Amino acid sequence: MTDQDTANAGSPSSPDGIAEQDIETEATIEGPEYCAYTDYNQDTPSETSLPATGENATGVEQRVWDRLYEIDDPEMPVSIVDLGLIYGVRAVEESEDTTGDAADAAGTRVAIDMTLTYTGCPARKMLTEEIEAEVRSVEGVSEVSLDLVWSPNWSLSMVTEQGRADLREFGLSVPEGEEA
Amino acid sequence: MSTETTGLGTPESLTDAEREAVEAELRPLADGEFVLAERYTEWQVQAPTLESDLAISNIAQDELGHARLWYDLLEDFGYTEADLIWEASPGEFRHPTLVELPFAEGDWADAIVRGYLYDAYESRHLHALEGTSYPRIADRVGKVLAEEDYHTQHARNWLSRLCDDEPGRERVQNALDRLFPYALTLFAETEHEDAIVEMRIRTESLAAMRGEWLEVVVPRLESLGLSVPASEDGEVLVDLPDQVGKDGSHTEHWPELLEEFTRTYRKLELGEPPRLLEDPNEA
Known part of the structure; x- marks a missing residue:
């Protein structure tokens, strides 16, 4: 997250009226099915289901959420979960797992969106590798995708x-009810 | 949407023809963003104010981010980043030649006009991808679009400022005269154009997008006192340049730029497999 994100967030950022918005894309075309390409994600994240916080998670999923809460954003002292970066965590059932290797290892494959x-974001690789390494060491996890x-x-x-509380503490105020 | 009839599936499930069309759509898009950003970075310590240094760096960073998102989708097909960029030959790149041209020396107006013409096109292109039949693209379009508003605002704001007086307007006019034919390469069709539109990978043809682009950019540029070699009705008074980029043909400036930004990669010999021992046959 850059300063620019937060700086822009407070004010409406609609550009002045040139016709970018006026160009009608063919509204009649129905959108593609979201996430048709993922084999494991039954609960497609949507605006209303987010933020995902693992509130009702149990077992290995809960342990994964707990570990994710410990990982901070690279630029600010706020957990990646509280920042809203995690869209879903799912333990993949053995029977669904057709990739082979995981079946032999003790533990569950965990899929994270x-x-x-x-x-x-220049920290993409740093952050994803950190998450993979952290989650792989969670008890009961054999593999992370x-x-x-x-x-x-x-x-x-x-x-x-x-x-929001952590960001305020850090000196950044997120407006109430901010829909960005 | 009935996925059975029109939607494309996972990267692995595409037929050869579908995959070719998806690649043909993505490659110019990814390369275009990447090369435009490479050129922008030349300005990041030389823009006219500290704020514009930051602005152009930020825009370059966004465009690199977008390039990475589109290259990711090419990597779904088994390519590596090295294949696509660092070890690719000049002719493998498919960006429109507008983005590879060097800036006229010290000409900030060139950077602004180029950015304006490109961003107006990119926004149109992204809207034409919102209803794409390929889910991997659909997932990314909204995110990229949301980051484009600022670019367009930046370019329009600077265009107005530069056109505020006669010397400034003259600079902008010179840049426009030079860049406009190259901007038309943004809409150059490839042999895959029909397939891309038929499979609804993109829901609008490049010809239709060009028409919409002219409807927007011509009146705006004219309102700033500039003369544009085209009309908003779609009439264009200049020819496409010989090198359009999207077919693999490039200007003489391209190999030079590629050479320059891959130099570190080559110096570090990242393309060479590490060897612990000398090859006995060569010893």
Whole structure:
């Protein structure tokens, strides 16, 4: 997350009225099925299901969420979960796992969907590798597959209450009810 | 949407023809963002104010981020970043030649006009991908679009400022005269154009996108007192340059730029497999 994100967030950022918005894309075309390409994600994240916080998670999923809470954003002292970057955590059932290797190892394959605040994030590899390494060492996890997803678009509305408090402590104020 | 009839599936499930069309759509997009950013970075310590240093760096960073998102999708097909960029030959790149041209020396107006013409196109292109039949692209379009508003604002703001007086407007006019034919390469069709549109990988043809682009850029540029070699009705008074980029043909400036930004990669011999022992046959 850059200063620019937060700086822009407070003010409406609609550009002046040139016809970018006037160009009608063919509204009648129905969108593609979101995430048709993922084999494990039954609960497609949506604006309303986010932020995902692992509130009702149990077992290995809960342990993974606990570990993810310990990982901070590279630029600010706020957990990646509280920042709203994690869209989902799912323990993949043995029977669904057709990739082979994991079946032999003791433990569960865990699939994580996450996003980044902006596409040009220079910490992408650093962060994803850290997450993979951390989660792999969680008890009961044999394998981690981390998918970067970009839809829905991350926004300040995905920052949790705890995240807002941590950001305030750090000196950044997230406006109440900010939908970015 | 009925996925059975029109939607494409996972990268692995595409037919050869579908994969070729997806690649043909993505490659110019990825390369275009990447090369534009490479050129922008030349300005980042030389823009006219500290704020514009930051702005152009930030825009370059966004475009690199977008390039990475599109290259990711080419990597789904088994390519590596090294294949696509660091070890690719000049002719493998498919960006429109507008983005590879060097800036006229010290000409900030060139950077602004180029950015404006490109961003107006990119926004149109992204809108034409919002209804794409390929889910991997669909996932990314919204994110990229959201980051483009600022670029367009930046370019429009600077265009107005530069056109505020006669010497400034003259600079912008010179840049426009030089760049406009190259901007038309943004809409150059490839042999895959029909397939891309038929498979609804992109929901609008490049010809239609060009028409919409002219409807927007021509009146705006004219309102700033500039003369544009085209009309908003779609009439264009200049020819496409000989090198359009999207077919693999490039200007003489391209190999030079590629050579320059891959130099560190080559110096570090990242393309050479590490060897612990000398090859006995060569010893």
